Amino acid sequence: MPIWNAEYESMTRPKLKELQLRRLQATVGWIYERVPFYTRAMDERGIRPKDIKVLEDVGRLPFTDKTALRDTYPFGLFAVPLDDVVRVHSSSGTTGKPIVVGYTRGDIATWTELTARVASAAGVVRTDLAQMAFGYGMFTGGFGMHYGLERVGATVIPASAGNTERHIMMMQDFGTTVLVSTPSYALYMAEVAESTGVDFSTLPLRLGLFGAEPCSEAARKEIEKKLHIVATDNYGLSEVMGPGVAGECECACGLHIAEDHFLWEIVDPATGEPLPDGEEGELVITPLTKEAFPVLRYRTHDITRMTTETCECGRTMARMAKVRQRTDDMLIIRGVNIFPSQIEDVLFKIEGIRPHYLIVVDRKHGLDDMEVRIEVAEEVFSDIMADMVAFTKHVSDRLHSVIGLHVKVTLVEPGSIERTAGKAKRVLDQREDGC
Ligand code: DLL
DSSP states (O other): OOOTTHHHHTOOHHHHHHHHHHHHHHHHHHHHHHOHHHHHHHHHTTOOGGGOOSGGGGGGSOOBOHHHHHHTTTTTTOSSOGGGOOEEEEEOOSSSSOEEEEEOHHHHHHHHHHHHHHHHHHTOOTTOEEEEOSOSSSSHHHHHHHHHHHHHTOEEEOOOSOOHHHHHHHIIIIIOOEEEEOHHHHHHHHHHHHHTTOOGGGSOOOEEEEESSOOOHHHHHHHHHHHTSEEEEEEEETTTTEEEEEEEOTTOSSEEEOTTTEEEEEEOTTTOOBOOTTOOEEEEEEESSOSSSOOSSEEEEEEEOEEOSOOTTSOOSOEEOOOOEEGGGOEEETTEEEOHHHHHHHHHTSTTEEEEEEEEEEEETTEEEEEEEEEEOHHHHHHHHHTHHHHHHHHHHHHHHHHSSOOEEEEEOTTOSOOOSSSOOOEEEOSTTOO
């Protein structure tokens, strides 16, 4: 497969490091002069832009977390006057005010280039018809991917999120070849198609660009089987740009991160200290070319590991492992740390369970209580009803063997767990303090 921008995506690592250093120095200078929050934060640490002499000096710069972004709501961290900002988006916080991010015309051009790389690496070509099922709104998914797909030359169908029947109708009538959505929405689409008698194997759909939420290998396989496509993963976050930060190539062995635009670090989530090469930890990103909304060392909370080993596709950009966990997703139940992805991995391995589940956490009489609600496939529902006790015990035992905790397992009717067109909600934490 051709590489979208081989000059950069395949540049030698020493050349890349040189470029990163030049860009880091320029970014730090830009921020220090223009964003009082960072001028103060750097002054407090006694560091000036001229002190950035080698790439490792990034470790001397202050971290940025969501709190800083919230405290400066809405435009307090912008490095340019609003006159130069041509677009804003916001990230969907679960509580309080959202985080607002801005883009200059130059930022939009960079963003377009980077989402074009992601689309192209996944296999999109100009003859494709790409159907967008991300929302076109404050969420970065819709507009972000749209521009990149157009740049590649694909025909974009800006259907936006929701209205699943209409999506399926357009796929049939237009001959859509590429679907762009969250993985959970793709699974929901498969379910709706099944219930309305639409057979994906008869449609031209061949490729999926999925992102914005974790997707296990089991879920990927399920999507590929049900939609008869190749499913690819891409990653990004509003605070550093949106989609376009990293994406899989045809080798599907990690997501190439656009290192010419993003400097990454993997740190210990508890201490913020850098971890040795290849170890799993929290991803920290410093964008190197942002104009309107540059941030230093953004704590993503996403857990991954990096490799710089060469990839067969010819890209030299480092690859990040699929993100399955966020540090702030971790549930502490009766003193045991549990990630929802651990539960998903158990469920997906059990025959008959559908890929829809909800983890409900509550506190009763001062004790944490966890229930896992699962849907079972229609065809096995009645059989299982006959032997429900044995089946739920089997699931509960499997969960116990992985997470070390007895949890209540409840079988619910197929279709009763809420589906969304965006990011799936897997956890309902009803404890007052949420932890
Ligand atoms: O989700 C940007 C995006 C849109 C990426 C479309 C890919 C496709 P936010 O709403 O700010 O931005 O959410 C960012 O979502 O920190 C991760 O926790 C999670 N996330 C994004 N992509 C992936 C992925 C967009 N491929 C947050 N795998 C991030 C796992 C992902 N988690």
